[in-house]
Amino acid sequence: MELELRHLRTIRAIADAGSLTKAATALGLAQPALSAQLKRIERSLGGALFERGRHGVRATALGALVLDRARVVLPAVRELQEEAQRFARSGAPVAERRRVSVGGTHGPLLGGLVDRLATGAPGVTVVTRTSWSEREIAAAAAEGELDYALIGTCGDSAPPEPARLVWTEVARDPVFVMLAAAHPLAGAREVELAELASEAWTDVPGDGCFADCFAAACLRAGFTPASVYETDTASCVHLVQVGRAVGLCRATFPDTPGMVTRPLAGTPLVWRHLLGRHPDAPAAVGAHDVVEEVRAAHRAAVTRSTGYTRWLAHNTGQRAD
Template sequence: MQLELRHLEAVCRIAEAGSLGRAATRLGVSQPALSAQLRRIERVAGGELFFRGRSGVEPTPLGEFVLERARRVLGEMDALAAGARAVAQGAGPLRLGCILLVLVDELLGQLDEVTSSQSVSVELEHSVTVLTRMLGAGQYDVILYGEVNDHEVPLPEGTLARTLIAREPFCVRLAATHHLAGRAEIDLADLAGEPWMTLVEDDDGGPEALVEACARAGFTPDLRHRITDRKMHYDLIAAGRAVSLTQPTAPAAPGTVLRPLAGDPVTGRIRLAWNRSAVSAEQADLLYRAAVRAYLANLDNNPFHRAWWDARPELHPRPAP
């Protein structure tokens, strides 16, 4: 693991808040998730960054060192974004940041059709925290992101958001040779003992939702792999070495099958947020409609999701694109 801006942001928020609980609230993540992230950061830094006590946390000498430089780096990044935006004066393309959602592939073609008067640049990130920070700093004009179960991503000031897909049930991808692959629907409890591929994003509520759902099913998931490369991800599953949660619109992959989970224990939302000073209401509506069409284009990838979707018209985007 390498330190990223979101990790520096987390360290600064912990120091400012004086406790992991308050910092987690400000960052919009759970305290266990932030604690786990801090442990990973400390492993990279080479030691503890905070003293833990009953009254909260205080930086260690190593923590003070990291904090000083983290604040400098984050300040420089904010200054860079603001300066670049001032120089550009809005003459460049509309900048769209996304996490790795299934609809992104189809979205590129849809954008060409609806934004002929202005080009759109698209960049992928693996962190919702990074997306929202860059939106607030003016490095993105629009972001497309997901939230899992009841998690809500805090957005920076000066932004507006619109829900694209109010709810979709995560399903499970497993090897075609898996002993459960022949079932039409799988109980989460039947996946106890399986090695899991962790979700790429660790700040959208997904990891916590999976752990909580597994706890309700009576087991703790073995979160063994975290792989961002799609082909490697699919190959590992096809080899029977992992199972993973995935969006129900995900495409087929050789050697794997997708199956719905009984009772929809983990669900997601897809949202669009934009900077009011950079994106007009008309532009935002065009982007929303393009994203809706991109999502709908993938509905028939898996018949079980098409049936689920058709049975819930109240969840369909309004107005229709």
């Protein structure tokens, strides 16, 4: 793993907070997720950065060295970005400014947004960046590397970078389960989570709280998942199709040969689609139009999912347009 600016921000946050628990709260992370991230950073740097004690954490000699460098590098990078943004706003030719950069995690909306932007504004170059990490995408937008961050959060949990980004909720979906077409429950209108207690699970990775929310929902249903395979979307679909696992997906997941998607009874898990932007970014002036394009992309994704349109008709009495 290569050291990145977000890693330096994490190290600084831990040092400033004085404990992993307080730092996790400040960063909007679960404490186990922050601990795992710190271990990966320490492995990349060759040693422990903090010593844990009864009263919190204290930087080791290596940690003090890294912190000294971070406190120089991070403000310098921020100053560079602000200077570049001022320059971009000061009068660069319009042709040089017709570029929109969008970052996103896995899901159907990023492709739909790119298509709609390219169709509606053919003179604009759309640049994309993807990552499984919602926090990485949000940090890139906060630092001026992206114009927009298109991510998701579990339920009503707060999005990352709340102090530096303006977030707009563009849609809210139930989480569905993916089943092999031959699964005994494939013909059910909806599935009780407890009926899947003996199954292995598959899902795409992320650094938000979704894994914790899923585990909590399973506990409420009376079981603990035997195993969870975290992998890319194509591999998740394959594991479901061959009957190796059942999967979790957004309700907008498209119909796929060899598998079906079904709602979970009682909607124990919800996913919010969010668009974030820095309020001072040059592209922010067009934010309203971009929000509307994302919402239109979501509506189009809904129409491609027969399971979701059925769920909406049953639960709201309305058809998805």
